[in-house]
Amino acid sequence: MIRLEKRKEPSTLWSYATPFLAVALTVLAGGLMFAALGTDPVAAIRTIFYDPLFDPQYAAYSRPQLLVKAAPLILIATGLALGFRAGVWNIGAEGQYIIGALTGAGVGLALYPAETRLIFPLMVVAGALGGWAWAMIPAILKTRFNTNEILVSLLLVYVAENLLASMAVGRLRNPEGGGFPGSRNLSQWDAAANPELVAGTGLHWGVIAAIAAVIYAYILLNRHLMGFNIRLTGQAPRAARFAGVSPNRIVVFCLGLSGALAGLAGLFEVTGPAGQISIDFNVGYGFTAIIVAFLGRLHPLGIVLAGLLMALTYIGGELASFMLNIPAAAIQAFQGMLLFFLLAVDMLTNFRIRLGREAPA
C-alpha cells in the first residue's frame, strides 16, 4: 500500500529537488512518446537539449537565440510570480504584452521618420504604460466590484488580439506596404530599433530589462516591506489584513507591475526580434511565462533558469522537428509534460510517501 502523509512543514530539500525531478521525468516520458512516434528517443532528446548549446553547426547561432527567446519569458514571469505569491492571478499577460507593443509602437510610429535618440526611450515608457493600463482593468474591476481577476485578465487577451489585428490592417499599417497588413519595420528604423547590442550574443535591451527586473524582484521580496506584505498576503491573508496590509493595494501593485513588465516585453519584441506589428505578433509568451514562473518556483533566480530551459525546449524542439520529422504537436506535448510533472511532483514538497498501512489512529 502506498499512501501520502502530510508533512508538518514543506520540505526545503524537495522544493529545490522537484524541478530537477520534473525535468528528468519529462525526459523519460518524452523519450517514450518519441519512441512511440518512431523516432530514436536518444537522438530526439539530444537534439532538443544538447545540439542548440554544443553542436558545432548550430550552437553559434542557437546560443544567442536562447537569450532572445528567454528574455520576454523571464521579464513577464518575474512580474507574474510576484502576483502569484500574493494570490493575485494575472493570467492575461499575453494581452498586456500585446497592448504594450501596440502603445509603444504607436508612439514611435507617430513620430516617424524623425531621427532622434529620444524616440526609443519614449516608446519604452509608452510600452510599459500600455501594459500597466491594460492590467489596471482587471485590477480596478476586482478592487471595486470584486470581479475575478483570472477571468477578466484572461478574456482581455482576446480583446487585445482583436485590437492587434485591427491595428495591423488599419491604423498602424505600413502606408508603403502596398495595402498588406503589418506596420513599418521598427527594427530597421534606427531611432526605434532595439538591436543586438553586442554582435553574436543575442543581447538586446529586453535582456537587460529582464536582468534588471529579476534583481529588482529579488530585492523587493527579500529586503522591502512591500515584498514582505506580498508574501504575507499570499501565505496568510487574514494575518496580513490584521497587520494592516491593504489587499486592494496588493492587487493594484501586483497587477500593475506584472502588466508593465509584460508591456515592456512586448515593446522590446516589436522593436527587435519581431520588428513590426503584425496580425500574429503574439506567439504565446504571456501564457508560457506562467509555466516559467511556476517552473522557477516563483523565485526570481529560479525564473531565470526556468526561462532559459523553456527557451531551450523551443529552439531544440524546432531543430528536432525538422531534422527528425517530429510533429510540432509532439514538441508542444513535450513542453506540456514539463508543467504536468512539475505540478505532480510538487506534492512531494508537502507530502511524504509512505509504504504500508496507515497506523490506526
Next chain:
Amino acid sequence: MQRRTFMGAVATAAILATGAIAQDDPVKVGFVYVGPVGDGGWTYEHDQARQAVEAEYGDRVETVFQESVPEGADAERVMTQMALSGADLIFTTSFGYMDPTMNVAQKFPDVKFEHATGYKTAENVSNYSARFYEGRAVQGFIAGSMTETDKIGYIASFPIPEVIRGINAAYLAASKVNPDVEFNVVWAYTWFDPAKEADAAQALIEQGADVILQHTDSTAPQAAAEAAGDVITFGQASDMAEYAPMPRVSSIIDNWAPYYIDRVGAVIDGTWESQSVWQGIGEGMVGIGEITDAVPEDIREEATRIKEAIGSGEMHPFTGPINRQDGSVWLEEGETADDETLLGMDFYVEGLSGEIPN
C-alpha cells in the same frame, strides 16, 4: 596518446562520411509552414506539393519541413536553422514570413528562397502566388445561380488585398447572373479557427444566407452548412471532398505541386533564378474541384465554360465596366484590371454593401 589516435580515427571517419554524402549530395529543400500539415487546407496543400517533389525526384532531393511556425522572430530562427542544416532551397509558405525571409536570405546568399504570396524579391528570393480570384469568379457564378434567398454569406479572414479581391471577383460573377444578389461579409480575423468559423457560418445562415463562401481554411463552415441542410458551400484551399456532394458543391484547390517541382528542378540543374510569378487556372496553380450533381447541369456546364475561358485567357474576371463602391469609375467598358491594382486592392466594387474594416 592512444586516446588521441582514437579521436583522430573518428575524425577521419567523420570526414570520409561527410565526403561520401557530399558526392551524391541530394538537393536539400526546406518548407516552413504556418499551420499543421493536417489542417486540411492551406498547409495541407503545401505539404502535398512537398510530397510531390519527393515523388518526382526521389533520391536526388531531401525535403525537411517545420509546421506551425509563428510569423515573426520564430520564423526567422527556423529558416536560419534550416539554412545552417544545409538546405539549398527553402519555401516559406505564408505572407507573414516575408520580412524574415528577406533577412535570412541576406545572411545566406547561397541558399535560394521562395516566398509565397508576398511582394518582395532579392537575388536569391523569388515570390510566387496564385490568382485565386479566378477561382472566385467561377464560385461566384455558381453561388449567384444557385441562391434562392439571394443572400450569400462570405466568411472573410483579414481585410487584405488578397481577400478583398476574392470578395469582389465572387460578387461581380454572382451579380452578373443574378442582379438581386446580396453579399454579407463577416470578418473572422483568422485564417484557421474552426470555432470562430463555425460561429460565423451559423450567424450568416440565420440571417438567411443559403450559400456560404469562405476565405478561411477549416472545414467548420462546411459542417455548419451540412447541419443546416439546404445551404451550399465551397471547399477552400483544399478540395474538402468529404463534404461533397452537399453542402460542398465545388472548391478552389491550391495546387502548388507543378510550381514546386519546377523550382526544385531548377536548383538541381543549376538554372534557378529569382522571379516573381502569379499563376492562375491556366498554369494549373488554381484548381476548381469537381462540381457536384447538387448543381443543375446547365449551371455546371456554364461554370466549366467560364473556368476554361479564364484559363485560356479569353476572359478576365475583372473586365469593365466596373465602378468602385462609391460610384466612381474603375474600369471602362472592355478594360481589364492591371495586376498592380489587383495586388493592392483595397476597395469594394459597386453593389457590395458594408465597409472594409480599417
